Amino acid sequence: MPRSKRQRIVSLSKTGKHVIGREGKHGLIEEIRECVDKYDSIYVFSYQDMRNAKLKELRVEWRDSRFFLGRNKLLQVALGKDAATEHAENLNLVAKRLSGDVGLLFTNREHTQVKEFFESYSASDFARSGARAIETVTLNAGALTQFVASQNDQLQALGMPVQLSKGVIELMGDFTVCEMNEILTPEKAKILELLGYKHAQFKLNLLAHWSKNKGFETLSYVGMK
Template sequence: MRNNKLKDIRTAWKHSRFFFGKNKVMIVALGKGQTDEYKDNLHKVSKYLCGEVGVLFTNKTKDEVQEYFDHFKEMDYARAGNQAKMDITLEEGPLDQFPHSMEPQLRQLGLPTALKKGVVTLLKDHDVCKEGDILTPEQARVLKLFAMEMAEFKVQIKCVWNSETSEFENLAGEEKPAQEEDEDEEDDDV
């Protein structure tokens, strides 16, 4: 999770509560099944708690929440494992934005650099990534050093549970939540 982006969301939603933590702890708190759930149908939310997820408690309507998060998108730096969205080529020449002390670090990241008269200089054109490539940690670091944002930060609403009516609604478009799929795969392996 990107902490600085989540701070912006928390500031905009001061009237609500966000919980991010160990999924297993949140599952126990909400209820693993009908017998130990805190309120009716709340255990259904637990099935969607896998990966990087959080829980939002709010008095706002479902439409208000969806409207906000459908339009909340910010560009961010790509991480290792992300897919490159475009070709990035650095052109030969001086890199004035970097101090001379960073030249060894740039060379270690795979850039053909040298110091010329105390200025970090790229000795030849360098392809950082091609569109569709899976980024390595080195490529992601180079993109960040050159302030090239290639990833999009957004929040996807997976499901809704209404405390007044105890109604549960799946919004993720998945037929089965991820935890049920994992349980099915485990059954097949036995």
């Protein structure tokens, strides 16, 4: 009998916060353990401002490897929470780093290649509500030629002091969209998106590395308790 879509286990962006049954949990645990056997190295990494589109791009670029995000408790069970239950020696040390916004990368690529990629990788995107502004954005009074007349009502609804004059949207006074480090409201996040300001930086940070030859090593102490 084919497995239902709800219970299907997939990696990377598709392993989100969906509810899976007992069969699905068991399938994920087995899949993780198969990856332990197949790949030489496991990396624990943290991420910020995650976007599914960016993760899909990573999946394509690293098609010879496997990413797993989310379900930290299940990942811990698969790896083993202690020396008695770990699937391979010292994997319980990897499991202990699985807290918060973290993921696992299984790969056979060289350590230097992995390290260089993670250190250099960064992708910009539009910030969401609740994020912090990375700069102060102020608009001067006058014509807003980047917008069309049909957007006037939308901008007004977002709190911008605008009016339509001869088919051109005009800002009736200087307007500060956001201050640096300010927590963005839904309205301010939308205005920044309409203006083309990308205040979110999708970044990855290596935390730990486990390999069959060298065992476990800490790469960053960020997030450790």
